[in-house]
Amino acid sequence: MLAFQKNLTNGFYTLLSLPASAMGFALSVQIAALSWLLTTQYGLDLHDVGFVWAAGPIAGILGQVIIGAISDNIWFWGGRRRPFIIIGGVLAALSLLALPNIGIISSALNVEAILGIAVLIALTLDLSINISFNPTRSVIADVTPKGHERTKGYTWMQTVSGSFGVLAYVIGTFWNNYALIYIGVGLVLVMSIIPPLFITESPTLEHSDPSTPNQKLGFWNGCKIIEPLWGFILYSVYAFIIKMAGIDVEHYWVEAICLIVTLGLIIKTLIVKEHQNPDGTSEQGFKKVLAAHAFTWLGVQSMFIYIIGFIKQNLPELSDNQTGQVISAGFLILSVVSAILPALLLEPLAKKLGRVKVHTYCIASMALAYFVLSQMGDNKFSIYVMMAFLGIGWASTISLPFAIMSQKVNAAKMGLFMGLFNLSVVLPQLVSSLGIGKYINQVDNKDMLFVVCGVCLLISAVAWCFIKEDLHQTLDLK
Template identity: 65%
Template sequence: MLAMQKKLSNSFYMLLSLPATAMGFALSVQISALSWILTTQYGLDIHEVGLVWAAGPIAGILGQVIVGIISDKVWFWHGRRRPFILIGGVLAGLMLLALPNIDIVSSSLGFSGILGVAIAIALTLDLSINVSFNPTRAIIADVTPEGEERTKGYTWMQTVSGSFGVLAYAIGATWGNYALIYFGAALVLVLSLIPPFFIEEPRELSANEDEQESYGLVDVIKNIKPLWGILLYDIYALVLQLSGIKVDHYWAEMIAAVITLALVIQTISAKEQTNETTNKTGFAKVLAAHSFSWIGVQTMFVFIIAFLQDKMPSLGEDDLGKVIAMSFLILSITAAFLPALVLEPIAKKIGRVKTHTICIASMAVAYGLVAYLGHEKVNLYILMAILGIGWSSIISLPFAIMSEKVNQAQMGLYMGLFNLSVVLPQLLVSLGVGLFISKVADKSIVFQVSAVALAISAIVWTKVKEN
């Protein structure tokens, strides 16, 4: 074990953050370039772009939970999380290289259509990211003690990852998305293949092996109860898409919304069991709160291009890509420096849950302002900086909050279940919100939906108990 790991020094936290940084950078490239490439280079409409984005969450539903369960129990290549980080990193790098060459890949395989190949590449890319994201986050909990050191691990993760995210969007804004994609592929390979060999993982996750709970599909379904409404709608919408069935009503959407709100209210009304190995009610509350955050955030990521095309029609294709890259650059600058420098000290004083709730509420307000003021570049950039406050918290503090409500011996499993509060809302956005947005003429609706979702999230977070 390296001396810096024994001392839990800042340099070790930086090293520990690099594998997650690799996957975060891959995700940043995907966010910045995927919709732009599919719209401008391959001529897909906004609804088809939503279908491509839907492929990733489908991969995440299976990938993170399965990898989490396996990585809790296996040991090879001198690690529990290391093998999955290495495999996922290689695949992610290769799929990034494939993104700007979808037409070449399609023609070489003998396919005439672009959409199917784009979905396959997006699916593989997101599966690769998901294969690695779970272990890169779980390993932080594995090698840090509960409490302030755990919070420090996840805030440093976001600071380091966010700093590279700034680099990603700076490259996109300055040299364009193609330069970003090729640079990103190389960086992902380096950061996912080298750092894991300098982090020593514990051979046993818990001193008491009896703490391991047996888990099956029924147990997984029970533990994600607040997400049942979203899950049911995702299945329904997927069946319609795959079968080509067209409907002219919104009964399914209304039923799913009622089920979701009812289950969330039931969840936040329950009392947390703080005397058990796994605080299942507390975990469920975190799932409910985090899922609404991601409905809002994913709506912005996928459909900001539709908002800009509507509100800034004079922009050419290259300028449109640069405005998107600059917007996410500003968002990332805020998100890069706040977690370790600002959020961690504040969390020590007022608690992680309260700190996160305030950040989420500020994001809801900023989204509402973008809907009405974001048609001007200056306004959009200023509001993106404010949105970065909430974004910096979403991708750091919930991991620390969640990790102390679950069985430490099954961190990979619960990290995978926690990821369902991300991927199921992502799928909802691609299949349901995307269809809704495509039918509304005024694309301000993109940020109106985001504002409402973040406001609900902030309300739910007020019901989560601080450990």
């Protein structure tokens, strides 16, 4: 073990953050360029774009849970997380390279269906990112102690990752999305291959008290743990089937039923008292985190995918390239805020007030910003200002929940639980792609996008109020 890892220096936290930053950069490229490419270069409508984006959540459902569980129990190439970080990084770089060449690939394969090729490439890219994302986050929990140091690990992860996200959107804004893609290929390769070689993993992981419910997790227990997400699963299966079958459903009865089921299951989860085991873990606490985090991502993913429709409606004078630049500039501002805040502000605030309370405030601010944007998004200045406010919630979303979740689960199964936690991200993403996309495509007023986003974040903020936190771990009290 190198001295900077033993002493937990800032340099170590920076290096530890680079693999996650590689995957974050790849995701930033996808966010900035994928919808733009598909609508402007290949003429797909918003619903079809949403279907392409659905490939990612499907990959995440399979990739993160399976890879997480496997990486908990194997050891090769000098690590349990290292091999998957490297393999996933290489595959992600190759998939990025394919993005601007969808038409060429389609012609080479003699396939006329651009949508099918786009889905295949998006699926490969997202599967690659998900192969790496779980290990890049799990390794932080593996090599940092519980409490403030772990919070520092995840807030530094977001600061470093967010800084590269800023770079991504600077390139997209002041150069173009094609340059962003090709630069991304090189950065993803370097940051996913080199840093893991300097991080020493332990051949054995910390084990929790054997009496805790998390110690043994079979298939049925795993299904029960993700109970708050059952409504998302139900709708995702329905929507995917009717999309693949080409069935055109004009009503929203199924959506309403699934929403009622989802809200019912989430309320049921939140009102059950959270019991902590002697080692600080809590199965009910983990379920509550899933319930609260899911609606955050339902709103956030909807913004990522469909903001192009919002901007085209409100700024119709812009060319395709100018529209892409506005999107990149907006996400650049969001990324600047989300890069600065975690280590500079969120970490010290979490140490003083508690992670859950700080995160709840951030999510509430994001809901408010969405509602304001729905009413004042008719000019670039308003869009940019509100994207800055949205950056507060985004900074917290991709840092603090990982620290909160990691305290509530068995450390020896961190990869598995990190994969299960990711279901609260990918299942809402799938609903956004297949359900909200249908609504946004049909509604005349695209401002409704941010009304929907605001409602989702408001529900999430309320849900976070029901989550208990062990302040002795958070505040380092004796």
